[in-house]
Amino acid sequence: MTSLDEPDELRSMTTVQDLIDRVESDAESDADPETTPDVGIVMGSDSDLDTMQGAMDALDQLGFVEQTTFADPPDARFTYEVYVVSAHRTPRFMAVYGETAAARGLDVVIAGAGGKSADLPNVTASFAYPIPVIGVPVQEKSVDSVIGMPTGAPLTAVDAGNSFNAALSAVQILARAHPELADRLREYHDELQGTVADVSQRLHNDGVAQFRADRE
Numbered sequence: 001m002t003s004l005d006e007p008d009e010l011r012s013m014t015t016v017q018d019l020i021d022r023v024e025s026d027a028e029s030d031a032d033p034e035t036t037p038d039v040g041i042v043m044g045s046d047s048d049l050d051t052m053q054g055a056m057d058a059l060d061q062l063g064f065v066e067q068t069t070f071a072d073p074p075d076a077r078f079t080y081e082v083y084v085v086s087a088h089r090t091p092r093f094m095a096v097y098g099e100t101a102a103a104r105g106l107d108v109v110i111a112g113a114g115g116k117s118a119d120l121p122n123v124t125a126s127f128a129y130p131i132p133v134i135g136v137p138v139q140e141k142s143v144d145s146v147i148g149m150p151t152g153a154p155l156t157a158v159d160a161g162n163s164f165n166a167a168l169s170a171v172q173i174l175a176r177a178h179p180e181l182a183d184r185l186r187e188y189h190d191e192l193q194g195t196v197a198d199v200s201q202r203l204h205n206d207g208v209a210q211f212r213a214d215r216e
Contacts, residue, residue: 019083020096026070027103035073036105039064039080039170042097043138044113044120046084051138051161052112056082058167062184070104078174078181085111087119094120098127106131107177108170112163114138118145125155132156132173134166 065076113120121135135157175181
């Protein structure tokens with residue numbers, strides 16, 4: 001029981017049950033799929049946020065917008081949501097998050113976790129199945145844990161810390177049903193090619209010494 005002597009911010013602190021109730025309510029809302037998040041991003045701790053920021057940056061670059069509520073969705077057609085979901089500290093929330101993923105309109109989940117027991121991507125993949133889950137090992141020591149799924153329990157994973165590529169893979173999955181996303185991916189790839197071509201030409205034309213000097 002909460003003591004009356006505790007500060008107001010502690011008495012009103014969100015509980016795990018509050019989070020469970022929220023995602024279950026979202027799942028039962030029967031919202032138009034065009035107004036719900038397409039991509040879910042979850043991480044085991046807010047300390048993983050800097051690593052997982054790459055996924056948000058990639059989605060933002062491709063025209064996605066963060067969605068923070070079902071009641072007032074953004075105008076953008078493609079959106080993503082972000083939660084902290086700990087496999088070890090909030091297992092019930094993790095289970096409900098995965099089990100309600102499809103009902104809440106998610107088409108793919110990106111899950112990041114660190115440490116040697118980085119279980120969030122794996123277990124989320126089990127609960128969310130058949131929704132695809134892309135695992136992001138936050139640290140090198142997390143790789144074995146993230147990729148260690150048994151046959152029949154699929155999980156796609158990227159290299160340690162590379163949440164940007166995880167988001168690109170998520171959009172590739174969505175692009176199979178949404179041609180406009182395929183166009184955005186092609187535009188992004190063309191921009192990468194143009195950047196490499198420009199660098200290559202400057203290096204060749206200016207010479208290595210001048211190229212190095214210009215970079216400093």
